Amino acid sequence: MPLRFATLSLVLAAAASSAFAQGKPIPQLVKNAGKYTFLVDGKPFLILGGQVDNRVFVPDEMAKVLPGFKSYHANTVEFPVPWKLIEPKEGQFEFAAFDRIVRDIRAHGLRAIVLWFGTWKGDETAYLPEWIQSNPARFPKAVDADGKASNSLSPHGAATLEADRTAFAALLKHIREIDERDRTVILVQVENEPGIVGPARDHSAEADKLFNGPVPSGLAAGNPLATWTGVFGPQFAEEAFTTYYMARYIDSVAQAGKEAYPLPMYENVWMGGEGTNDRFYDFDRPGDSYPSGGGQSHTLRIWKVAAPAIDLIAPDIYHRSAVIYRTILSRYTRPDNPLLIVETGRGLEFARYCFMAIGDYSAIGFAQFGVGIGMAANGEFGPRFADMAANFRLVGNAAPIITELEGTKRLQSAIEEENIPGRTLSFDRYDVLAMFPPALAKQPSWVEPTGPPGIPSGRVLLAQLQPDEFLVIGFDSTIAFRPPAASGHKEGRFVQIEEGLYRDGVWTPAKSLPAASPARGLTLPKDGAMFRVKLQWD
Ligand code: DGJ
Numbered sequence: 196m197p198l199r200f201a202t203l204s205l206v207l208a209a210a211a212s213s214a215f216a217q218g219k220p221i222p223q224l225v226k227n228a229g230k231y232t233f234l235v236d237g238k239p240f241l242i243l244g245g246q247v248d249n250r251v252f253v254p255d256e257m258a259k260v261l262p263g264f265k266s267y268h269a270n271t272v273e274f275p276v277p278w279k280l281i282e283p284k285e286g287q288f289e290f291a292a293f294d295r296i297v298r299d300i301r302a303h304g305l306r307a308i309v310l311w312f313g314t315w316k317g318d319e320t321a322y323l324p325e326w327i328q329s330n331p332a333r334f335p336k337a338v339d340a341d342g343k344a345s346n347s348l349s350p351h352g353a354a355t356l357e358a359d360r361t362a363f364a365a366l367l368k369h370i371r372e373i374d375e376r377d378r379t380v381i382l383v384q385v386e387n388e389p390g391i392v393g394p395a396r397d398h399s400a401e402a403d404k405l406f407n408g409p410v411p412s413g414l415a416a417g418n419p420l421a422t423w424t425g426v427f428g429p430q431f432a433e434e435a436f437t438t439y440y441m442a443r444y445i446d447s448v449a450q451a452g453k454e455a456y457p458l459p460m461y462e463n464v465w466m467g468g469e470g471t472n473d474r475f476y477d478f479d480r481p482g483d484s485y486p487s488g489g490g491q492s493h494t495l496r497i498w499k500v501a502a503p504a505i506d507l508i509a510p511d512i513y514h515r516s517a518v519i520y521r522t523i524l525s526r527y528t529r530p531d532n533p534l535l536i537v538e539t540g541r542g543l544e545f546a547r548y549c550f551m552a553i554g555d556y557s558a559i560g561f562a563q564f565g566v567g568i569g570m571a572a573n574g575e576f577g578p579r580f581a582d583m584a585a586n587f588r589l590v591g592n593a594a595p596i597i598t599e600l601e602g603t604k605r606l607q608s609a610i611e612e613e614n615i616p617g618r619t620l621s622f623d624r625y626d627v628l629a630m631f632p633p634a635l636a637k638q639p640s641w642v643e644p645t646g647p648p649g650i651p652s653g654r655v656l657l658a659q660l661q662p663d664e665f666l667v668i669g670f671d672s673t674i675a676f677r678p679p680a681a682s683g684h685k686e687g688r689f690v691q692i693e694e695g696l697y698r699d700g701v702w703t704p705a706k707s708l709p710a711a712s713p714a715r716g717l718t719l720p721k722d723g724a725m726f727r728v729k730l731q732w733d
Pocket of ligand 1: 249317387388511538564
């Protein structure tokens with residue numbers, strides 16, 4: 196009997212229907228019983244994305260990249276909208292390029308995440324309009340304690356904020372006008388990896404006055420006279436101060452945009468702080484190794500107070516280490532923050548983190564940066580993207596099941612980590628052992644490995660569909676099942692093993708495999724497969 200995907204819960208349907216304008220409902224992030232779901236067209240949506248290079252706000256360039264999304268198996272394009280290209284002269288907006296890009300994305304059956312390169316784009320200023328750059332008196336840069344200007348615009352510049360609000364509101368109003376019917380644009384990033392690069396805070400007269408004034412009541416735990424240094428300590432005071440005013444600024448920009456068109460909005464973060472430093476050659480300090488004022492994991496509490504219009508804070512993760520990757524994922528998965536990865540690195544190492552983010556941290560989306568860079572002549576994204584494409588093919592196919600089970604113990608992942616070639620997962624009625632290549636050689640941990648280490652590639656997602664039925668999606672691993680020790684049963688047996696895919700929501704087996712012993716396992720090939728297995732205890 197083919198399995199049909201479960202229908203949406205009534206609560207999600209109600210949330211979706213309340214958001215209907217005309218036609219398709221506006222995309223929404225909803226939280227139900229502690230679990231976040233991203234709704235697009237009223238249905239749970241798992242973002243499987245690719246971010247194009249920063250310079251691709253050119254319709255002809257975008258047209259070259261878009262066909263590659265098909266074999267990348269992604270459903271969402273993230274593309275930048277540089278302020279200077281939509282408002283080259285103050286008050287004069289040009290949306291022709293934007294319109295063509297959105298039309299092309301829609302024609303390819305894809306969704307879009309718009310990245311607003313406004314006041315801040317990391318440590319780069321090339322995306323700012325000339326009329327902003329050439330007028331530092333009106334649009335001031337943050338200065339250090341000696342009065343030397345940094346490259347970053349100050350979060351205390353009132354005229355800059357007003358100009359950014361105006362431009363961003365015009366952009367969102369325009370998106371509403373051209374896209375309200377289709378909802379191609381599903382999410383908006385406000386600024387890009389914002390913060391001050393240079394000093395931890397601006398030392399302008401305006402900033403000094405605020406820094407020497409009281410901490411806003413929302414942060415001072417009821418003490419309106421508390422100082423920044425008194426509340427946050429000398430080490431953290433300047434970063435906390437910048438974070439608060441940066442978050443207030445970006446919240447104000449987001450509010451202006453939402454008044455025009457209330458799409459969900461998020462902030463992306465250049466990693467740093469607490470051992471997650473992106474630049475190993477720099478001391479891990481705000482303004483130095485990462486922009487001061489961004490949504491670092493240790494400043495999230497301030498962002499959540501200061502920027503209610505920002506629906507989530509998304510870490511950009513380029514670390515190859517599984518230890519650091521997991522640390523970051525766990526810090527950004529919070530009751531007040533659903534996990535979304537809008538930028539991650541390229542190559543095989545990163546493929547396994549997609550499974551980790553979805554299976555263990557209920558990510559609402561996962562995307563690699565730089566799709567199209569180094570594209571093959573045939574328009575495919577090339578070998579650095581091939582492993583994620585293989586992930587997306589299978590994960591996208593099972594997305595309705597994944598989004599339904601995310602946030603429950605019925606969906607879990609195991610990935611191969613450096614020197615951790617196996618992991619036991621515990622499900623109701625079954626223990627599952629995922630083994631990755633070195634473990635398949637059955638080497639205990641005290642045996643020294645021979646030969647150079649390979650790139651860890653093993654990854655598996657397990658969805659418990661029924662008490663005795665699993666969907667297994669994975670690569671380069673062997674998955675064994677046993678009843679839990681306390682069950683009183685020693686072994687189980689496979690009743691059925693089918694390899695297949697879902698077609699229009701219906702499980703469609705391509706072949707049945709002979710029932711092996713569940714304790715010895717089911718082997719998933721290097722290039723991946725999806726299995727549905729039924730088990731029975733003896
Ligand atoms: C992080 C930025 O947010 C992106 O826009 C891009 O410049 C990448 N770094 C490049 O690795």
